[in-house]
Amino acid sequence: MTVTIDEGGILHGDAARDRMLVGVRTLSRLVGVTLGPAGRNVVIGLPDGRVITTNDGATIARSIRLDDPIADMGAQLICTASSAADSAAGDGTTTATVLAEAFIALGLRHIASGDDRQTVAARLRGLADRAAGLVARHADTVRSTDAVAEIAALAAGDREVGATIAAAVDRAGKLGVVTVQEGTLGGSGGASSLIDVEESSAMALDARLVDERFSSPAGSARSPHGLLIADEPLIVVVDAEITSGEELIAPARVAHESGRALVVVAHEFSADARAMLLTNSRQAGLFALPLIAPSSGIRRSDLLEDLAVSVGATLLGGPELPVRRCRADDLGSARQVVVRDAARQVQLGATSASAGTTTFSGGAADPQLLLARVDRLRRALALAVDPFDAEQLHLRLARLAGRTITLRVGGQTQWERSERRLRVDDALHSALSALRSGCVAGGGATLAAAAEALQACEVDAFAQEFADVLLVPLRTIAENAGRDGASIARRQMELLREARHSSTEDSGDSWRLGYEASAGRWCDLFEAGVIDSAVTVERALTSAASAAAVYLTSEAVVPRNQQVVSFTETTTGHHRH
Numbered sequence: 001m002t003v004t005i006d007e008g009g010i011l012h013g014d015a016a017r018d019r020m021l022v023g024v025r026t027l028s029r030l031v032g033v034t035l036g037p038a039g040r041n042v043v044i045g046l047p048d049g050r051v052i053t054t055n056d057g058a059t060i061a062r063s064i065r066l067d068d069p070i071a072d073m074g075a076q077l078i079c080t081a082s083s084a085a086d087s088a089a090g091d092g093t094t095t096a097t098v099l100a101e102a103f104i105a106l107g108l109r110h111i112a113s114g115d116d117r118q119t120v121a122a123r124l125r126g127l128a129d130r131a132a133g134l135v136a137r138h139a140d141t142v143r144s145t146d147a148v149a150e151i152a153a154l155a156a157g158d159r160e161v162g163a164t165i166a167a168a169v170d171r172a173g174k175l176g177v178v179t180v181q182e183g184t185l186g187g188s189g190g191a192s193s194l195i196d197v198e199e200s201s202a203m204a205l206d207a208r209l210v211d212e213r214f215s216s217p218a219g220s221a222r223s224p225h226g227l228l229i230a231d232e233p234l235i236v237v238v239d240a241e242i243t244s245g246e247e248l249i250a251p252a253r254v255a256h257e258s259g260r261a262l263v264v265v266a267h268e269f270s271a272d273a274r275a276m277l278l279t280n281s282r283q284a285g286l287f288a289l290p291l292i293a294p295s296s297g298i299r300r301s302d303l304l305e306d307l308a309v310s311v312g313a314t315l316l317g318g319p320e321l322p323v324r325r326c327r328a329d330d331l332g333s334a335r336q337v338v339v340r341d342a343a344r345q346v347q348l349g350a351t352s353a354s355a356g357t358t359t360f361s362g363g364a365a366d367p368q369l370l371l372a373r374v375d376r377l378r379r380a381l382a383l384a385v386d387p388f389d390a391e392q393l394h395l396r397l398a399r400l401a402g403r404t405i406t407l408r409v410g411g412q413t414q415w416e417r418s419e420r421r422l423r424v425d426d427a428l429h430s431a432l433s434a435l436r437s438g439c440v441a442g443g444g445a446t447l448a449a450a451a452e453a454l455q456a457c458e459v460d461a462f463a464q465e466f467a468d469v470l471l472v473p474l475r476t477i478a479e480n481a482g483r484d485g486a487s488i489a490r491r492q493m494e495l496l497r498e499a500r501h502s503s504t505e506d507s508g509d510s511w512r513l514g515y516e517a518s519a520g521r522w523c524d525l526f527e528a529g530v531i532d533s534a535v536t537v538e539r540a541l542t543s544a545a546s547a548a549a550v551y552l553t554s555e556a557v558v559p560r561n562q563q564v565v566s567f568t569e570t571t572t573g574h575h576r577h
Helices: 013-032 057-063 069-089 093-112 117-137 145-156 159-172 245-258 271-283 297-311 367-383 387-400 414-437 445-457 461-469 472-480 485-501 508-512 534-552
Strands: 042-045 051-054 177-182 195-205 227-231 234-238 262-266 288-292 336-340 358-361 403-409 439-441 513-516 521-524 531-533
Touching (some): 013 093, 057 069, 093 461, 159 195, 159 403, 177 414, 195 387, 245 271, 271 288, 288 336, 297 358, 297 367, 403 414, 439 508, 445 461, 445 472, 445 485, 445 508, 472 485, 485 513
Antiparallel strands (some): 195 403, 336 358
C-alpha cells in the first residue's frame, strides 16, 4: 500500500514501516556484533562527553537514540522486545534483537509475494511458540553449582562474576534470596573485582501485593526484574482482615511521622482500607505496601505468628489487640522488605509458591523469642506423624532460619556502577531461571536443533524459512569469531540430521552438540560449559516473534513531536512496558 504523510505529520503504511525499518536494522547491527564469546565492543557516548566501551547487548540497546524520530521508534520497538526477554529470563537481549530483524525480513518477503499481513504475523507467533515448546522439552535440570556458574558467566561475560553468583545462590539455599544492588566501591577492574557480598537473615513468604496500584509507590525502588524494595520499613502483622481504612490510621501515622515505609500483612484489605493507603501514598508521600498473607485457617495464623516473631512485631487482629489500637512498639521492622513481581518471579530452585514472593531481611526479632519459637517448631517436628505436617513444619523452620545474600556492585562512576549492576542482575536472573526451568546448550545450538526439528515435521515453505531464521544467532556467533557462519550453520544441520536418521527415537543427545566458537571446535556443549537457561532461549524466540508481528501489522506511526488527538472512548487502568 502506498501511503503518504498526512497534514499532521503522521506516517502511514509502507512509508512508516520503511522508516522504522532503518531503526530496526541499526539496532540489530550494533547489538549483533557483541553476540558470542568473540563479540566486539561498542563505544557509547555519555551525556557528559565521556565515552565508554561495552559488549553487553542490553546496555547497548538501552543506550540507542536515533536522530530520526520514526527510525528511533523502530529501534525502540525491538528494544522493548529484547527487554521483555531480559526481564523474564535475565538474558537473551542480543539473541532476541537479531532474531526480530530476521523475522521481520521473512515476513516482508511473504507480504511482498501477496500473503496477508495478519496471517504472516500469526504464523510467526505460532511457529515461535512451537519452537519454544521444543526448547522447553529438551531442557536439562541444573544439578550443580558449576552449571549455575557457567550460565551466569555466559550472561555476564565474566567467569569470576559467574562463580560469585553461583556461590551466593548456593549459600542462600532453596529458601534464601539473592539480590543485586549498587555499591560504592571504586577501582578500575572488571565487575567481578567490584562485588561486595553481604549476608543477612531473611524470612520468605508467599505474601503478595494486594493489587497493581501499589506497585509504584512514592519512595520505592524497583529493579528491572520487577523487585519492589522497601528499606527500613515499619511492619504491621494482622491475623485478620482489614475491614476499614480507620483501622490503619494509627500505624500509618507512626510511619508517616517517622518518615519510614509501612508494610501491612493481613488476610485481606477492604476497598476502604486500600483507598485509605492509596490516598496517603499519593497525597502524603507514605510508602505503603499492603500484602495478603498466604494460606488459610490455622496454617495462615501460624505463618503470621512466625512472621511477627521474625520482625519483632505484636501479632494484631484479635478482640484484645485490634489494629486500630496499635502503638508504636507493636510495629515490627526489618532492614529491607523485597516484594517480587508474581508474573516474573524466579525462585532459587523452588517449584511451589511456598518458597516466598516476599522476603523480610534483617528482621528486628527479639533473640530470645526467636530462639523459643524455633525450639517449639523443632519439638513439634520431632513429634509429627503426618508427612504433610512434618513438611510444613520443616518449611516454617527454614523460613525462620532463612538468609539473604546481597551483591553490591561498585565502580568509579555512577554510570559504571549502574551498568555493572544491571549486568550482574541479568546474570543472576539468568542463573535463577535455569534453576527453575532447566538449561540447554548455548552458542545458538539449541535454536539450530529446534530449526532441524521443525523442518523435519513441517512441509510448507513459510515454516521451512522460519527454521532457517533460527540459525541466524549461530551464524552471527561464528562470524564474530572470524569463521564462515554459513558453513558452520550448514554443518550443524548436517550433524543434527545424521543423528535423527541414525536413531529411531528423537534422542536428546543431538541437542547437546554444537560449535564452541571460543575454541573453534565441535563438541558436547554441556561438557564444554556452553549452556543457557532454557527460559532465556524460549523468551528470546517469543519476544522476537511478537515484536516482528507488531511491526508487520503497524499501519501508522505518530512521531514523538506530534500532538496526539484525544480519543472519544475512555480506558481504565494502564499498560506497563
